[in-house]
Amino acid sequence: MSAVTGSTTDTTSTLISESVSGLTAPALAQRYLISDFCSYLDTYLPSEQVRECYRAYLFGAEAHLGQKRKSGEPYIYHPLAVARILAEMRMDYRCLIAAFLHDVLEDTAIAKEQMAALFGEDVAELVDGVSKLNRIDFQSRAEAQAASLRKMLLAMTRDIRVILIKLADRLHNMRTLDAMSPEACRRISRETLDIFAPIANRLGINWVRVELEELGFAHYWPWRQRVLRHALHKAVGVRSEMIGTVETALKRALQQEDIAGRVEGRRKHLYGIYNKMRNKTCHFADVVDVFGFRVTVDRVDTCYRVLGLVHNLYKPVPGRFKDYIAIPKANGYQALHTVLVGPQGIQIEIQIRTEDMQRIAESGIAAHWLYKTGGQAATNPTALAADWLQNLLEMQREAGNSVEFLEHVKVDLFPGEVYVFTPKGKILSLKRGATVVDFAYAIHSDVGNRCVHALIDRRMVNLNTVLRNGQTIEIITAPGTRPNPGWLNFVVTAKARMNIRGYLKNIRQREAQTFGQRLLNAELTAFKTDIEHLNPLRIATYLEETQLTSINDLFNEIGLGNRLAALVVRRLLTIEGEEVVHSAQNHHPHQLAIQGTEGMVVNFARCCRPIPGDDITALFNPGRGIVVHRAECRNLNGRDNKQGKQLDVRWSEDAQGEYPTEIRVEIGNRRGALAVVAGAIAEQGSNIENVVSREKDGMTTDLEFQLLVKSRQHLARIMRRLRQIPLITRIVRITRS
Known part of the structure; x- marks a missing residue:
């Protein structure tokens, strides 16, 4: 398909006339025309880049020609609306081109190579990063969703614009969600509240987060949203006089001190109120920061002067002051927060920030394009986002599958910060409830893997100690130490959990391979051979039959109990038409000696607690290895003791450990x-x-x-x-x- 067929005027007028038919006036009021969009782009992009965006619009319109959305409107209106959202963030023209084309690979026959030839490799990679994995068969919707999100998040680590396009795409979909079925509304809203709104928050794009949360709340819990909206509307009417009094007092105080600043009333959005009520199990009347004020000034030192003014004006509530200027949030947000006892004893929240902080608070990482703030300071949203993306890459390397990766990403998206210090004075923000081990992994995965003790404010503590704001933590490591599986019972950060699981998984795989080789050789001993002396062609044939890639994979399968060594030996020895000549009477497999150092693939039953010197037997536990019991254990009678499921074992003479x-x-x-x-x-x-x-x-x-x-x-x-x-x-x- 060519980029443009026919005259651009004819194509555009056809699309506009098609889009107008059958739409009501309110619906038309929410639609954007390409002419209006190009006029908007002229305010910040060179004319040649605006022409490229227009060319991408025409290409997308032709590619989607004949396709309609659930609402009945032509499909091209969706990419146009997505591009408009990104233009409001002042995104670059390649990002806008990708917005026009973001569904082309997914919903049309256009190939990525063709798109790259017409619009450049950069645009093609952006579009591919946003596209879902539709051409792969998955066992469930959840697995397909997780795999697509995993692909998108990993593409985001290469180019942050991928997630900005996806957020704009999701925002427009949420704005037009009424056309979907109730079931689809709830599913999409749940995903929005669980994934996309937290990502917008993590990147500091506050206005996108708030709108996604409000729309998701309205569609997922419509009745609760209506009740809460009514309560808020009623509260606004009751407290309108108080709000006016406080606003006037704040403005007068600034004028008296000759401080230039803006005072704005603010109201907590419905989903924020609902979350606070649910998390703190309190009533609407108990939420103290429903109403608040934002004071915006020119410089940081002025923020602290204003703080003194408001504390003189109204009494502060003890313990409710937060200095996010000195210690910014994980997404770069900075401000001073304080709660005051206002007129009539009503508590009100005051936020004090500079104009730059206000821009960062609303646009987050998008401020890199919107205001060209640049810089790589520790509090810059771009630098903070880069740190988070690096954590995503580490989690990806350790994740077993897409669903597991997505679950850990969800954990990482709800930090609820606690701020602590390294011995050198660096501030780290961790999820509330984080422990010493979480801190160690936040420093570096090697530090976490080798930590044995910690000092908090120079006092020795256990590794499961929960951290509190303002503490200084020093990690003590030891060579040769490895993560303890028990750490998974108390760590709360995704990075710690993924690193522990990944390390243990690799250790377990190596132990399973070693143990599986011992099991196989124990069976081969009865035939006076071992795996090293078997014909390599037999092994290769067996691996091909079982679709295993290497002999180590076979050892791993045997060690984990997924394949029985006796059956593997019988098949290996009968390949090429040979017979295994033995009978039940004369076949006595070699007893496997348990040394106690096999690791996680040999488990000791809790019912009978076998110890060296006991007569023992073992049962295969598929996926975990073997479980060793005392021979007289009564639970053996209730187990599956069919031939081949039980293993003849004994304690090694030099069994080690306790x-x-x-x-x-x-x-x-x-x-x-x-x-x-x-x-x-x-x-x-x-x-x-x-x-x-x-x-x-x-x-x-x-x-x-x-x-x-x-x-x-x-x-x-x-x-x-x-x-x-x-x-x-x-x-x-x-x-x-």
């Missing part, structure tokens, strides 16, 4: 009895992990200890020592059913 086991001690009720027992256990070199006390008859008490022991002999020494205590009447090892 293993949990449980004992029950019946002891007479005496003061200090527990301390006596604990001391005796410690004498034998064992650590008590947990203890539970249950009184029996008023005379005796059952103490259940979970101990760490090295072997059955070690446990026997502990029990012999405990029997020497006169108060103890009975000791048994616990096996839970």
Whole structure:
């Protein structure tokens, strides 16, 4: 398809006449004409770039010719509206061209190569980044959505304009959502509130965030939105006199001190009020910052002068002052916030900022194009966005699949900041509830992987300590340390969670490969061979049959229990038509020795707590490896013990490590009895992990200890020592059913 067919005037007039037919006057009032759009572009773009945008419009109009939106209007009106939104952000002309063409690859037969030839590689990459993955089969809508969003977010790391186009696209779709079915309205609104509004907030584009939240709220919870809107309208009427009084007082105070500034009343938007009511489980009347005022001045030092003025004018509420100028938010937002007790005892919020801060607050990263602020200071939205995009790339590398990646992105989009300091005085903003481990990973993934302790304000703390504003944290690392799976129970930031999971996944894969090779060789021992001496053609044929890419993948599958070593051996030895000659009577596979160092692919059953020296057996647990039980464990009878599911194992003579086991001690009720027992256990070199006390008859008490022991002999020494205590009447090892 050529860029333009026929005269441009004929094409444009045809599109305009087609778009007008069947539309009501209110609908027409919301539509933009290309002539108006080009006139608007003339205010900030050179004429040759405006002509390129017009050419892109004509190309998009021809490509979408005959296509209509759900509302019945010609499809080209949507790209035109998206381009208009971006033009209001003063975006460059290539971004506007991509806006006109953003659905062409997805909804028409135009190829990316053709678009690149006509409009440049830069534009083609932008359009491809916004386009969904429609040509891939997914098992569910959620998986398809996650994969498309993952593609878009990764494209955004190469060019931030991708997400700006997508935000404008979503904003216009939300403005015209009434044409969709109720089910589609709720689904799109939920996605908007969960993903796109938080992204707009993360990039500091406040006006886009607010409109997306208001539209999403209205379509997802229409009844709640109407009730809250009515309550707000009523409150405005009741407090209008108070609002006027405060505004007049603020303006008079500025004039008296000869401070040039603007005073504007502001009202919290409905979704913000609703979120505060829901998060704090409070009523509408309890939300104190529904009404507020914004004071905009020329310089930073004037902001602090105004703060003193308003605190003299009305009493401040203790604990409600926030200095976002000294410590900006994660998206670059800066201002002074204070809550005052106004007339009639009504609390009002005052925001004080400079004109530059106001522009950043509304436009965020778009201010880079809108006002050419430039600079790479720590508080510049462009630099802060670059840091966030770098975190996205790290999460992408560690994510298992698109759905997992998207879930972690959602976590990262709702920070609720806590501000802490590094030992060198650098400020870090973390999600509220963040722990020492979250801080360590925020510094660097290697610091997080190797952290062992931390100092908060020079005091030693545990790694799960929750951070508070203003603390100074120093991380202590040790070589050879690796992440603990238990950290996943308390970390809250997406970066920490993804790094821990990624590291453990790689460790687990290596352990699974090593263990799988041992399992396979244990089976091959019965046939007096091993994997190294098998014909490579047999292995290659088996890998091709099973669609595995390498022998390590086969080891990994066996180690995780997804394939049974015995069945793999039977197939390997029968390839090329050979027979495996053996019977159940004469085939005795080599017992696998459990060393205790196999890692996460060998799990020890909690019901019977096997320890070195016990007779043991093992069951395959697909996806996790094997679970080792004591041979006499009663739970084995209820498991799937079909042939091939159970593995013949034994403890290695040099088994290493400490293993949990449980004992029950019946002891007479005496003061200090527990301390006596604990001391005796410690004498034998064992650590008590947990203890539970249950009184029996008023005379005796059952103490259940979970101990760490090295072997059955070690446990026997502990029990012999405990029997020497006169108060103890009975000791048994616990096996839970």
